[in-house]
Amino acid sequence: MPCPQLRALAWAALVAASASPAFAFTPGQGKLLLTGGVSSIDGAAGGGLTPWAVTGSHATGSEIGATAFFTRVKVQDYALGAYGAAVGFGDRAELSIARQDFDAGDNLAPLGLPGLHLKQNIVGAKLRVAGDAVLDSDTLMPQVAVGVLHKTTDAGALGPTLTGPLGAKDSGTDIYLSATKLFLAQGFLVNGTLRATKANQNGLLGFGGAASGSYKLQPEVSVAWLLRRDLALGAEYRAKPDNLNESVLGSGALKEDDWSDLFLAWAPNKHLSITLAWVDLGRIAPAVQPRRQRGAYLSAQIGF
Protein backbone atom coordinates (compact mmCIF):
# COMPACT_ATOMS: atom_id res chain seq x y z
CA MET A 1 0.00 0.00 0.00
CA PRO A 2 1.47 3.37 -0.96
CA CYS A 3 2.36 5.39 2.09
CA PRO A 4 1.22 8.91 1.04
CA GLN A 5 -2.28 7.67 0.29
CA LEU A 6 -2.54 5.68 3.49
CA ARG A 7 -1.49 8.78 5.37
CA ALA A 8 -4.03 10.87 3.47
CA LEU A 9 -6.74 8.38 4.32
CA ALA A 10 -5.79 8.31 7.98
CA TRP A 11 -5.78 12.11 8.16
CA ALA A 12 -9.07 12.40 6.33
CA ALA A 13 -10.60 9.83 8.67
CA LEU A 14 -9.38 11.71 11.72
CA VAL A 15 -10.59 15.04 10.39
CA ALA A 16 -13.98 13.66 9.40
CA ALA A 17 -14.41 11.94 12.72
CA SER A 18 -13.32 14.84 14.89
CA ALA A 19 -15.28 17.37 12.88
CA SER A 20 -18.48 15.55 13.64
CA PRO A 21 -19.27 15.13 17.33
CA ALA A 22 -21.89 12.53 16.38
CA PHE A 23 -19.10 10.03 15.88
CA ALA A 24 -17.84 8.77 19.17
CA PHE A 25 -15.28 6.41 17.63
CA THR A 26 -17.28 3.43 18.77
CA PRO A 27 -16.51 0.43 16.63
CA GLY A 28 -19.69 -1.29 15.60
CA GLN A 29 -21.44 -3.90 13.56
CA GLY A 30 -24.90 -2.37 13.70
CA LYS A 31 -25.85 -2.54 10.02
CA LEU A 32 -27.94 -5.44 8.82
CA LEU A 33 -26.01 -8.14 7.01
CA LEU A 34 -24.80 -7.19 3.50
CA THR A 35 -26.41 -3.73 3.67
CA GLY A 36 -22.96 -2.15 3.47
CA GLY A 37 -22.54 -3.76 0.06
CA VAL A 38 -19.26 -5.34 -0.96
CA SER A 39 -16.00 -3.67 -2.08
CA SER A 40 -15.93 -2.51 -5.68
CA ILE A 41 -12.67 -2.82 -7.60
CA ASP A 42 -12.17 0.92 -7.04
CA GLY A 43 -12.46 0.48 -3.27
CA ALA A 44 -15.81 2.22 -2.75
CA ALA A 45 -18.61 0.12 -1.26
CA GLY A 46 -21.13 -1.07 -3.77
CA GLY A 47 -21.31 -3.86 -6.20
CA GLY A 48 -18.21 -5.23 -7.86
CA LEU A 49 -17.77 -2.82 -10.77
CA THR A 50 -19.80 0.15 -9.64
CA PRO A 51 -20.18 2.15 -6.40
CA TRP A 52 -23.52 2.26 -4.57
CA ALA A 53 -24.99 4.84 -2.22
CA VAL A 54 -24.41 2.57 0.78
CA THR A 55 -21.50 3.28 3.10
CA GLY A 56 -18.87 0.61 3.55
CA SER A 57 -18.58 -1.64 6.61
CA HIS A 58 -21.34 -2.70 9.01
CA ALA A 59 -21.08 0.51 11.04
CA THR A 60 -24.30 2.44 11.60
CA GLY A 61 -25.45 5.38 13.71
CA SER A 62 -22.38 6.82 15.40
CA GLU A 63 -20.31 3.69 14.86
CA ILE A 64 -17.16 3.50 12.81
CA GLY A 65 -16.27 0.38 10.85
CA ALA A 66 -13.58 -0.74 8.48
CA THR A 67 -13.23 -3.21 5.66
CA ALA A 68 -10.36 -4.61 3.64
CA PHE A 69 -10.68 -6.47 0.37
CA PHE A 70 -8.80 -8.47 -2.17
CA THR A 71 -10.18 -9.05 -5.66
CA ARG A 72 -8.90 -11.09 -8.54
CA VAL A 73 -10.31 -10.95 -12.07
CA LYS A 74 -9.15 -13.42 -14.70
CA VAL A 75 -10.39 -13.00 -18.25
CA GLN A 76 -9.19 -14.78 -21.39
CA ASP A 77 -6.02 -12.81 -22.02
CA TYR A 78 -5.59 -10.51 -19.04
CA ALA A 79 -5.80 -10.50 -15.27
CA LEU A 80 -6.56 -7.80 -12.74
CA GLY A 81 -5.72 -7.80 -9.08
CA ALA A 82 -7.09 -5.21 -6.69
CA TYR A 83 -6.84 -4.70 -2.98
CA GLY A 84 -7.71 -1.93 -0.59
CA ALA A 85 -9.55 -0.76 2.47
CA ALA A 86 -12.42 1.48 3.49
CA VAL A 87 -13.58 3.20 6.63
CA GLY A 88 -17.29 3.76 7.15
CA PHE A 89 -18.65 6.48 9.43
CA GLY A 90 -22.05 5.15 10.34
CA ASP A 91 -24.42 5.49 7.42
CA ARG A 92 -23.05 8.92 6.63
CA ALA A 93 -19.65 8.76 4.97
CA GLU A 94 -16.94 6.53 3.66
CA LEU A 95 -13.26 6.87 2.82
CA SER A 96 -11.56 4.28 0.68
CA ILE A 97 -8.27 3.38 -0.85
CA ALA A 98 -7.42 0.81 -3.50
CA ARG A 99 -4.58 -0.37 -5.63
CA GLN A 100 -5.05 -2.13 -8.96
CA ASP A 101 -2.56 -4.15 -10.96
CA PHE A 102 -3.57 -5.10 -14.48
CA ASP A 103 -1.45 -7.87 -15.97
CA ALA A 104 -1.36 -7.51 -19.77
CA GLY A 105 0.70 -10.67 -20.11
CA ASP A 106 2.54 -10.78 -23.41
CA ASN A 107 -0.36 -9.38 -25.39
CA LEU A 108 1.53 -6.15 -26.03
CA ALA A 109 4.76 -7.90 -27.03
CA PRO A 110 4.17 -6.85 -30.69
CA LEU A 111 4.54 -3.26 -29.46
CA GLY A 112 7.74 -4.13 -27.62
CA LEU A 113 5.97 -4.31 -24.26
CA PRO A 114 6.07 -7.92 -23.06
CA GLY A 115 4.94 -8.57 -19.49
CA LEU A 116 3.39 -5.13 -19.16
CA HIS A 117 1.62 -4.23 -15.92
CA LEU A 118 -0.69 -1.23 -15.66
CA LYS A 119 -1.13 -0.05 -12.09
CA GLN A 120 -3.20 2.59 -10.39
CA ASN A 121 -3.88 3.92 -6.92
CA ILE A 122 -7.32 5.17 -6.02
CA VAL A 123 -8.41 7.31 -3.10
CA GLY A 124 -12.15 7.69 -2.65
CA ALA A 125 -14.66 9.52 -0.50
CA LYS A 126 -18.43 9.18 -0.38
CA LEU A 127 -21.10 11.12 1.45
CA ARG A 128 -24.69 10.02 1.91
CA VAL A 129 -26.86 13.06 1.30
CA ALA A 130 -30.39 11.65 1.64
CA GLY A 131 -32.56 8.64 2.25
CA ASP A 132 -32.21 5.23 3.80
CA ALA A 133 -31.83 2.37 1.34
CA VAL A 134 -33.10 -0.30 3.73
CA LEU A 135 -35.49 1.02 6.39
CA ASP A 136 -37.55 3.53 4.37
CA SER A 137 -39.55 0.66 2.92
CA ASP A 138 -42.79 2.65 2.71
CA THR A 139 -41.48 5.16 0.18
CA LEU A 140 -39.80 5.04 -3.20
CA MET A 141 -37.14 7.44 -1.95
CA PRO A 142 -33.71 5.83 -2.38
CA GLN A 143 -30.55 6.40 -0.41
CA VAL A 144 -28.54 8.97 -2.30
CA ALA A 145 -24.81 9.57 -2.07
CA VAL A 146 -22.17 11.58 -3.88
CA GLY A 147 -18.62 10.37 -4.21
CA VAL A 148 -15.22 11.02 -5.71
CA LEU A 149 -12.52 8.62 -6.80
CA HIS A 150 -9.13 10.14 -7.44
CA LYS A 151 -6.96 7.86 -9.54
CA THR A 152 -3.26 7.93 -10.30
CA THR A 153 -2.00 5.61 -12.99
CA ASP A 154 1.39 4.05 -13.53
CA ALA A 155 1.39 2.54 -17.01
CA GLY A 156 5.00 1.38 -16.80
CA ALA A 157 6.79 1.25 -20.14
CA LEU A 158 3.58 2.28 -21.89
CA GLY A 159 3.51 5.53 -19.89
CA PRO A 160 5.46 7.73 -22.30
CA THR A 161 3.25 6.65 -25.21
CA LEU A 162 0.09 7.09 -23.17
CA THR A 163 0.85 10.60 -21.98
CA GLY A 164 2.70 11.49 -25.19
CA PRO A 165 1.18 10.69 -28.58
CA LEU A 166 -2.03 9.23 -27.14
CA GLY A 167 -2.67 12.45 -25.23
CA ALA A 168 -3.91 10.94 -21.98
CA LYS A 169 -3.27 12.26 -18.49
CA ASP A 170 -1.84 9.98 -15.80
CA SER A 171 -4.30 11.04 -13.12
CA GLY A 172 -7.98 11.85 -13.02
CA THR A 173 -10.96 12.17 -10.76
CA ASP A 174 -14.30 10.42 -11.18
CA ILE A 175 -17.29 12.12 -9.57
CA TYR A 176 -20.43 10.09 -9.09
CA LEU A 177 -23.98 10.27 -7.82
CA SER A 178 -25.51 7.00 -6.66
CA ALA A 179 -29.05 6.08 -5.65
CA THR A 180 -29.69 2.75 -3.93
CA LYS A 181 -33.09 1.35 -3.03
CA LEU A 182 -33.91 -1.95 -1.38
CA PHE A 183 -37.46 -2.99 -2.12
CA LEU A 184 -37.60 -4.82 1.17
CA ALA A 185 -40.92 -6.62 0.75
CA GLN A 186 -39.69 -8.04 -2.54
CA GLY A 187 -36.10 -8.56 -1.40
CA PHE A 188 -34.91 -6.70 -4.47
CA LEU A 189 -32.22 -4.04 -4.61
CA VAL A 190 -31.64 -1.52 -7.39
CA ASN A 191 -28.75 0.90 -7.72
CA GLY A 192 -28.23 3.58 -10.30
CA THR A 193 -25.00 5.52 -10.55
CA LEU A 194 -24.11 8.43 -12.79
CA ARG A 195 -20.38 8.85 -13.09
CA ALA A 196 -18.61 11.85 -14.60
CA THR A 197 -15.29 10.49 -15.79
CA LYS A 198 -12.45 10.84 -18.23
CA ALA A 199 -11.00 7.44 -17.44
CA ASN A 200 -9.86 5.04 -20.13
CA GLN A 201 -10.43 1.42 -19.05
CA ASN A 202 -11.28 2.70 -15.57
CA GLY A 203 -8.07 4.75 -15.53
CA LEU A 204 -5.64 1.94 -16.22
CA LEU A 205 -5.04 3.55 -19.63
CA GLY A 206 -5.01 7.07 -18.24
CA PHE A 207 -7.57 9.83 -18.54
CA GLY A 208 -8.84 11.46 -21.71
CA GLY A 209 -7.01 11.36 -25.02
CA ALA A 210 -5.78 13.50 -27.86
CA ALA A 211 -9.20 13.33 -29.55
CA SER A 212 -11.34 13.68 -26.45
CA GLY A 213 -10.34 15.15 -23.11
CA SER A 214 -13.59 16.21 -21.51
CA TYR A 215 -15.70 14.61 -18.78
CA LYS A 216 -18.30 12.10 -19.97
CA LEU A 217 -21.41 11.25 -17.98
CA GLN A 218 -21.78 7.49 -17.79
CA PRO A 219 -24.70 5.50 -16.33
CA GLU A 220 -24.19 2.35 -14.29
CA VAL A 221 -26.93 0.02 -13.08
CA SER A 222 -26.95 -2.81 -10.57
CA VAL A 223 -29.74 -5.10 -9.48
CA ALA A 224 -29.60 -7.69 -6.73
CA TRP A 225 -32.07 -10.24 -5.52
CA LEU A 226 -31.80 -11.37 -1.91
CA LEU A 227 -32.04 -15.15 -1.91
CA ARG A 228 -31.41 -15.31 1.82
CA ARG A 229 -30.24 -12.89 4.46
CA ASP A 230 -26.66 -13.85 3.67
CA LEU A 231 -26.89 -14.38 -0.08
CA ALA A 232 -27.51 -12.01 -2.99
CA LEU A 233 -27.64 -12.74 -6.70
CA GLY A 234 -27.24 -9.81 -9.01
CA ALA A 235 -26.13 -8.21 -12.23
CA GLU A 236 -24.38 -5.00 -13.16
CA TYR A 237 -23.88 -2.89 -16.23
CA ARG A 238 -21.40 -0.09 -16.40
CA ALA A 239 -21.13 2.26 -19.37
CA LYS A 240 -17.66 3.65 -20.13
CA PRO A 241 -16.28 6.43 -22.28
CA ASP A 242 -14.27 5.57 -25.38
CA ASN A 243 -11.73 8.40 -25.47
CA LEU A 244 -8.91 6.49 -27.13
CA ASN A 245 -10.99 5.01 -29.94
CA GLU A 246 -9.50 7.57 -32.31
CA SER A 247 -5.77 7.71 -31.68
CA VAL A 248 -2.43 7.75 -33.42
CA LEU A 249 -2.48 3.95 -33.23
CA GLY A 250 -5.39 3.98 -35.65
CA SER A 251 -9.14 4.09 -35.45
CA GLY A 252 -10.48 1.42 -33.11
CA ALA A 253 -7.05 0.16 -32.01
CA LEU A 254 -7.80 1.08 -28.40
CA LYS A 255 -11.59 0.93 -28.59
CA GLU A 256 -13.16 0.08 -25.25
CA ASP A 257 -16.50 -1.44 -24.39
CA ASP A 258 -18.94 -1.24 -21.50
CA TRP A 259 -18.55 -3.70 -18.63
CA SER A 260 -21.08 -6.08 -17.17
CA ASP A 261 -21.21 -8.90 -14.67
CA LEU A 262 -23.41 -11.47 -12.96
CA PHE A 263 -22.55 -11.91 -9.29
CA LEU A 264 -23.30 -13.98 -6.24
CA ALA A 265 -22.37 -12.42 -2.89
CA TRP A 266 -22.29 -14.45 0.28
CA ALA A 267 -21.74 -13.10 3.78
CA PRO A 268 -21.49 -15.92 6.32
CA ASN A 269 -21.19 -13.24 9.02
CA LYS A 270 -20.47 -9.52 9.40
CA HIS A 271 -16.73 -10.07 9.25
CA LEU A 272 -16.50 -11.81 5.91
CA SER A 273 -18.08 -11.68 2.48
CA ILE A 274 -17.17 -13.55 -0.65
CA THR A 275 -18.29 -12.41 -4.09
CA LEU A 276 -18.08 -14.62 -7.14
CA ALA A 277 -18.92 -13.18 -10.53
CA TRP A 278 -18.81 -13.76 -14.23
CA VAL A 279 -17.56 -10.60 -15.93
CA ASP A 280 -17.51 -9.30 -19.46
CA LEU A 281 -14.92 -6.54 -19.85
CA GLY A 282 -15.47 -6.22 -23.59
CA ARG A 283 -12.50 -5.61 -25.82
CA ILE A 284 -9.24 -4.34 -24.34
CA ALA A 285 -6.78 -2.92 -26.88
CA PRO A 286 -8.40 -4.81 -29.79
CA ALA A 287 -5.49 -3.95 -32.10
CA VAL A 288 -3.43 -6.57 -30.28
CA GLN A 289 -6.18 -8.75 -28.82
CA PRO A 290 -9.49 -8.42 -30.67
CA ARG A 291 -11.65 -10.87 -28.72
CA ARG A 292 -13.96 -9.88 -25.88
CA GLN A 293 -12.50 -10.46 -22.47
CA ARG A 294 -14.80 -12.59 -20.35
CA GLY A 295 -13.99 -14.52 -17.25
CA ALA A 296 -14.20 -14.94 -13.53
CA TYR A 297 -14.16 -12.47 -10.66
CA LEU A 298 -13.52 -13.48 -7.09
CA SER A 299 -13.46 -11.05 -4.19
CA ALA A 300 -13.10 -11.45 -0.45
CA GLN A 301 -13.85 -8.73 2.06
CA ILE A 302 -13.16 -8.75 5.76
CA GLY A 303 -14.84 -6.28 8.09
CA PHE A 304 -14.27 -4.99 11.59
Added chain:
Amino acid sequence: MKVHRMKTLARPLALAASLLVGAGAFAQTAPQRTGDDSLYQALGGQGGLTTLMDRFMERLLADARMRPFFKDADQQHVKEQLVLQLCEVSGGPCRRDGPDMKKAHDGMDVTRGDFNALVEVLQDTMDAHGIPFVAQNRLLAKLAPMHRQIINTP
Protein backbone atom coordinates in the same frame (compact mmCIF):
# COMPACT_ATOMS: atom_id res chain seq x y z
CA MET B 1 -66.67 -12.72 15.75
CA LYS B 2 -67.80 -10.02 18.12
CA VAL B 3 -66.59 -6.65 17.00
CA HIS B 4 -65.54 -3.80 19.24
CA ARG B 5 -62.62 -1.49 19.66
CA MET B 6 -60.66 -1.48 22.88
CA LYS B 7 -61.05 1.71 24.86
CA THR B 8 -58.36 2.92 27.22
CA LEU B 9 -60.47 2.14 30.27
CA ALA B 10 -61.16 -1.36 29.03
CA ARG B 11 -57.48 -2.22 28.78
CA PRO B 12 -56.94 -3.71 32.26
CA LEU B 13 -59.93 -5.91 31.67
CA ALA B 14 -58.70 -6.98 28.26
CA LEU B 15 -55.26 -7.61 29.68
CA ALA B 16 -56.72 -9.84 32.38
CA ALA B 17 -58.78 -11.66 29.81
CA SER B 18 -55.79 -12.15 27.59
CA LEU B 19 -53.82 -13.61 30.47
CA LEU B 20 -56.63 -16.04 31.12
CA VAL B 21 -57.41 -16.99 27.58
CA GLY B 22 -53.95 -16.58 26.15
CA ALA B 23 -55.34 -15.28 22.90
CA GLY B 24 -57.19 -12.33 24.30
CA ALA B 25 -55.75 -10.05 21.68
CA PHE B 26 -58.00 -11.78 19.23
CA ALA B 27 -61.01 -10.22 20.89
CA GLN B 28 -59.91 -6.80 19.70
CA THR B 29 -61.05 -6.70 16.16
CA ALA B 30 -61.28 -3.82 13.79
CA PRO B 31 -64.47 -3.71 11.77
CA GLN B 32 -63.04 -1.85 8.79
CA ARG B 33 -60.31 -4.32 7.87
CA THR B 34 -61.21 -6.28 4.78
CA GLY B 35 -57.89 -6.29 2.92
CA ASP B 36 -55.31 -8.91 2.07
CA ASP B 37 -54.54 -11.13 5.05
CA SER B 38 -52.16 -13.49 3.23
CA LEU B 39 -49.18 -12.29 5.27
CA TYR B 40 -51.12 -12.75 8.50
CA GLN B 41 -51.92 -16.29 7.40
CA ALA B 42 -48.28 -16.92 6.39
CA LEU B 43 -47.27 -15.93 9.91
CA GLY B 44 -49.63 -18.56 11.30
CA GLY B 45 -52.53 -16.31 12.26
CA GLN B 46 -53.19 -15.46 15.89
CA GLY B 47 -51.83 -18.71 17.27
CA GLY B 48 -48.68 -18.48 15.16
CA LEU B 49 -48.03 -14.87 16.13
CA THR B 50 -48.54 -15.60 19.82
CA THR B 51 -46.03 -18.44 19.75
CA LEU B 52 -43.68 -16.37 17.58
CA MET B 53 -43.70 -13.48 20.06
CA ASP B 54 -43.17 -15.87 23.00
CA ARG B 55 -40.04 -17.20 21.30
CA PHE B 56 -39.05 -13.67 20.23
CA MET B 57 -39.14 -12.44 23.83
CA GLU B 58 -37.04 -15.41 24.95
CA ARG B 59 -34.46 -14.56 22.31
CA LEU B 60 -34.52 -10.83 23.12
CA LEU B 61 -33.77 -11.64 26.75
CA ALA B 62 -30.99 -14.00 25.70
CA ASP B 63 -29.39 -11.41 23.38
CA ALA B 64 -26.75 -9.30 25.11
CA ARG B 65 -27.62 -6.26 22.96
CA MET B 66 -31.37 -6.47 23.59
CA ARG B 67 -31.59 -7.77 27.14
CA PRO B 68 -31.10 -4.32 28.75
CA PHE B 69 -34.19 -3.03 26.91
CA PHE B 70 -36.51 -5.83 27.96
CA LYS B 71 -35.32 -7.38 31.21
CA ASP B 72 -37.22 -4.92 33.42
CA ALA B 73 -40.21 -4.50 31.13
CA ASP B 74 -43.63 -6.01 31.62
CA GLN B 75 -42.74 -8.75 29.18
CA GLN B 76 -46.23 -10.21 28.98
CA HIS B 77 -47.64 -6.81 28.09
CA VAL B 78 -44.94 -6.19 25.52
CA LYS B 79 -45.61 -9.54 23.90
CA GLU B 80 -49.33 -8.81 23.71
CA GLN B 81 -48.66 -5.41 22.16
CA LEU B 82 -46.34 -7.02 19.64
CA VAL B 83 -48.87 -9.69 18.73
CA LEU B 84 -51.46 -6.97 18.18
CA GLN B 85 -49.09 -4.89 16.15
CA LEU B 86 -47.90 -7.73 13.95
CA CYS B 87 -51.47 -8.93 13.53
CA GLU B 88 -52.51 -5.45 12.44
CA VAL B 89 -49.67 -4.73 10.02
CA SER B 90 -49.88 -8.18 8.46
CA GLY B 91 -53.54 -7.69 7.56
CA GLY B 92 -55.03 -9.63 10.46
CA PRO B 93 -58.22 -8.67 12.32
CA CYS B 94 -56.58 -6.60 15.07
CA ARG B 95 -55.92 -3.04 15.96
CA ARG B 96 -53.21 -1.96 18.34
CA ASP B 97 -54.49 0.81 20.61
CA GLY B 98 -51.39 1.35 22.73
CA PRO B 99 -49.34 4.54 22.92
CA ASP B 100 -47.76 5.68 19.68
CA MET B 101 -44.37 4.21 18.91
CA LYS B 102 -42.50 7.40 19.66
CA LYS B 103 -44.04 7.70 23.11
CA ALA B 104 -43.54 4.00 23.78
CA HIS B 105 -39.78 4.42 23.32
CA ASP B 106 -39.34 7.83 24.97
CA GLY B 107 -37.93 6.33 28.13
CA MET B 108 -34.98 4.66 26.47
CA ASP B 109 -32.14 5.51 24.14
CA VAL B 110 -32.54 3.54 20.93
CA THR B 111 -29.82 3.76 18.31
CA ARG B 112 -29.97 2.55 14.73
CA GLY B 113 -27.75 -0.35 15.77
CA ASP B 114 -30.26 -1.28 18.50
CA PHE B 115 -33.10 -1.14 16.00
CA ASN B 116 -31.21 -3.38 13.57
CA ALA B 117 -30.25 -5.77 16.37
CA LEU B 118 -33.94 -6.22 17.16
CA VAL B 119 -34.60 -6.89 13.47
CA GLU B 120 -31.88 -9.55 13.53
CA VAL B 121 -33.35 -11.25 16.59
CA LEU B 122 -36.76 -11.18 14.91
CA GLN B 123 -35.24 -12.70 11.75
CA ASP B 124 -33.58 -15.43 13.82
CA THR B 125 -36.88 -16.13 15.56
CA MET B 126 -38.76 -16.32 12.26
CA ASP B 127 -36.04 -18.59 10.82
CA ALA B 128 -36.38 -20.94 13.78
CA HIS B 129 -40.15 -20.79 13.35
CA GLY B 130 -39.92 -21.88 9.71
CA ILE B 131 -41.40 -18.68 8.30
CA PRO B 132 -40.34 -18.35 4.65
CA PHE B 133 -37.81 -15.64 3.80
CA VAL B 134 -40.30 -13.96 1.46
CA ALA B 135 -42.92 -13.65 4.23
CA GLN B 136 -40.23 -12.41 6.63
CA ASN B 137 -39.31 -9.60 4.25
CA ARG B 138 -42.94 -8.64 3.71
CA LEU B 139 -43.34 -8.29 7.47
CA LEU B 140 -40.07 -6.39 7.91
CA ALA B 141 -41.11 -3.99 5.16
CA LYS B 142 -44.19 -3.15 7.24
CA LEU B 143 -42.17 -2.64 10.41
CA ALA B 144 -39.01 -0.94 9.10
CA PRO B 145 -40.54 2.53 8.56
CA MET B 146 -41.21 2.66 12.32
CA HIS B 147 -37.50 3.45 12.64
CA ARG B 148 -38.54 7.10 12.31
CA GLN B 149 -40.49 6.89 15.57
CA ILE B 150 -38.28 4.42 17.43
CA ILE B 151 -34.68 5.47 16.79
CA ASN B 152 -34.06 8.50 19.00
CA THR B 153 -30.31 8.39 19.59
CA PRO B 154 -27.54 8.90 17.02
